[in-house]
Amino acid sequence: MGLALLLAACQPRQSETDSATTPPVGHYEGSISLNGQPEVRAALDIRHPRVGHYEAEFTAPGVGTLGFVADTISFSNNTLQIKRPARAGQVLTLTLEGDFLRGTLALDSSKAQALLVKRGSPTPSTYRVEELPQAKGSAWLFAPADTSTPGPALALLPDQETTPAAAIWADALAREGIIVLLLPAVDSVTGPAETVRLSQALKILHGTAGADSATIGAWAVGARAALLAHLLVDDTSLRMNFLIAQNAPVSTTDRAAWRELRKRKLPVLGLYGGLGANQQAAAMRQALGGRRGNAVRAYRAGRPDLLVAGGLSPRFGTGLPADVVEWLRSR
Known part of the structure; x- marks a missing residue:
């Protein structure tokens, strides 16, 4: 079973619609922080390996237990949501602002602030x-x-x-x-x-x-x-x-x-x-x-x-x- 992309329209008719309704493929780098704690480096890769199939991989090198590969990507109204498989309480919700992705990483009962900027093409899948x-x-x-x-x-x-x-x-x-x-x-x-x-x-x-x-x-x-x-x-x-x-x-x-x-x-x-x-x-x-x-x-x-x-x-x-x-x- 491949990763599912939840989109209202998989085949948009115009390029303007396409840019607004498909996940922003690329490699993003930035940081996440929680309640005044020191920032932690983070990265997000959004991939499009084939038609109708998108993948996402989140990593935080300084905190290895935070990393995961997404089973489902949801993108609507410039908002990206990625859920961690087998752990319902960990959800990454980001809003696209140009080359930036800004939002939160829900960690069960708390939420960390996330800010990521596009740095190029996505890295290969792990x-x-x-x-x-x-x-x-x-x-x-x-x-x-x-x-x-x-x-x-x-x-x-x-x-x-x-x-x-x-x-x-x-x-x-x-x-x-x-x-x-x-x-x-x-x-x-x-x-x-x-x-x-x-x-x-x-x-x-x-x-x-x-x-x-x-x-x-x-x-x-x-x-x-x-x-x-x-x-x-x-x-x-x-x-x-x-x-x-x-x-x-x-x-x-x-x-x-x-x-x-x-x-x-x-x-x-x-x-x-x-x-x-x-x-x-x-x-x-x-x-x-x-x-x-x-x-x-x-x-x-x-x-x-x-x-x-x-x-x-x-x-x-x-x-x-x-x-x-x-x-x-x-x-």
């Missing part, structure tokens, strides 16, 4: 994003624009607490050439339902251009990560090459499943943040043992979503996302 409707919500496929070199691919299964940060992680990994299928958070954590969801997700990933079929896995959070460990032990049809377990519990019943995955030599990366991270990580290290390919890391300053609060947007914990990218590339 990655593409595609919405995939599901029975409960939408999944989002983040895939690198360059698929010439096969790379890792994963299904990202957040819980309710970490869902707001899931789009941030998908963006960060996609920029590093990793394919991410972000699934919607669901309340149920039952074996049969998760088996179906995971099977469908793995099928999508195997069919995605640029995915290395030998490096496809999942990133699951909380109780869902522990459940996946049990499913992988009990259901041999779930063929995965790795598992990233974020804040996964290691109860007495779970420990046997983690140890069995160690015996089967399935690489596991344990990530822990928030209260009790060190204790949980220690329990996971004991369950996984020292087998090569397994790793467990705790981030002292991190929240459960592995981010650190502050400024315009939460930031990645120390060493992230590099730790995850390095581990994935070592598979």
Whole structure:
């Protein structure tokens, strides 16, 4: 599914109308600021790769968690609106004033002021994003624009607490050439339902251009990560090459499943943040043992979503996302 352009008239009759109703393609640079805080450099690329198809990519180099590629561009009455996929509270709304774009970046409950000026032609795409409707919500496929070199691919299964940060992680990994299928958070954590969801997700990933079929896995959070460990032990049809377990519990019943995955030599990366991270990580290290390919890391300053609060947007914990990218590339 390509990115959609919401326009009242896709084929204007006159050049004057055309200039007023089509998004202003180009590369824009400037800054964003919030409540008197220091300005942050920002850039926006609006692209028109083919007839009827527009793309937008927002970046803020100093705050990596703010960047995203838009799934939908809306342009009407010289007002441009770009929404971040899988994060409804982040919306960029800008008014075109000659070569300037002026407006706001909504960040959930706050709004940052934005001012961008055209600096030339748009830069090449970093990655593409595609919405995939599901029975409960939408999944989002983040895939690198360059698929010439096969790379890792994963299904990202957040819980309710970490869902707001899931789009941030998908963006960060996609920029590093990793394919991410972000699934919607669901309340149920039952074996049969998760088996179906995971099977469908793995099928999508195997069919995605640029995915290395030998490096496809999942990133699951909380109780869902522990459940996946049990499913992988009990259901041999779930063929995965790795598992990233974020804040996964290691109860007495779970420990046997983690140890069995160690015996089967399935690489596991344990990530822990928030209260009790060190204790949980220690329990996971004991369950996984020292087998090569397994790793467990705790981030002292991190929240459960592995981010650190502050400024315009939460930031990645120390060493992230590099730790995850390095581990994935070592598979």
